[in-house]
Amino acid sequence: MTYKFCSHCGERTITEIPNGDNRERTVCRSCDTVHYQNPKLIVGCIVENNDQILLCKRSIEPQLEKWTLPAGYMENSETTAQGALRETFEESGAVVKLHGAYRLFDLPTINQMYLLFRGKMISCPFLPTSESSEVRLFRQDQIPWDQIAFPVIVTTLQHYYNDTDKNIFSFENHVITLK
């Protein structure tokens, strides 16, 4: 969200290149505050249970009723792993033991990054949550490919099943350019 008003003093902001900088920022001339805006990190998890993984059916916009991996914005004061575990629990009720970071996707056209972990399901009550109308385990041949919420999740699942065939799950960093 852009800063129409200064969050520090409430005055109207302007757009300019500050001294010593090389790009346009939202700036308050009244209190000399520069309002930097930076990409946000979304953390999530591929939750494994033998040959199945967990998907959540979204009960909120955007992409209502589509299936996704549990994931959401990382919060202040937590680690990436804590964020992935928290989002997984909040969206699916699943308690997970993480194996480690699996994929980092840069989405520069929407100022987001996705960091997906892999983890083993320890327990899951399989109850709907406030964010998911349905939580289910899927084998590879059951994945609803045409009902997946976001391109980055489709790509994550494609990478995951490619790696499953090889049984090698090294960390990789990729860019996804959305139209």
Next chain:
Amino acid sequence: MTYKFCSHCGERTITEIPNGDNRERTVCRSCDTVHYQNPKLIVGCIVENNDQILLCKRSIEPQLEKWTLPAGYMENSETTAQGALRETFEESGAVVKLHGAYRLFDLPTINQMYLLFRGKMISCPFLPTSESSEVRLFRQDQIPWDQIAFPVIVTTLQHYYNDTDKNIFSFENHVITLK
């Protein structure tokens, strides 16, 4: 930075737990905007030149005159790799070919993450920049350990030289808890 005023409408904000949320946020009651605050990602690079790496002497606060790896806040509309290359060029003048992501450090006590790449130096004019009063290559036995700017940079260099001994540079994710 906290939102004393709403950046959308300029009214004073309050702190409360919004409906459907589970933690306190800065909220504008006037226009119903929730001002989320999330961790920021700092991207940087270990620039290799044979058995040497590049360090920059900071010409700005904090940690003025201390040595650091080139690194800085990731900007909107760029990828993590582009950010690491940009910061490396801005702070050192070095042009680099990246090998890949090397370490992701969570710093939950200061709401930051550091993503450090490894890369090979292609060219470097070795001129001071607006952010660095000196840019130099160091062999391991020349690293000024007591003059390194930030704990996360000390840890990165320790990991890097441990991995150099083994000649294995796998990606790892760690947490650094600052007092």
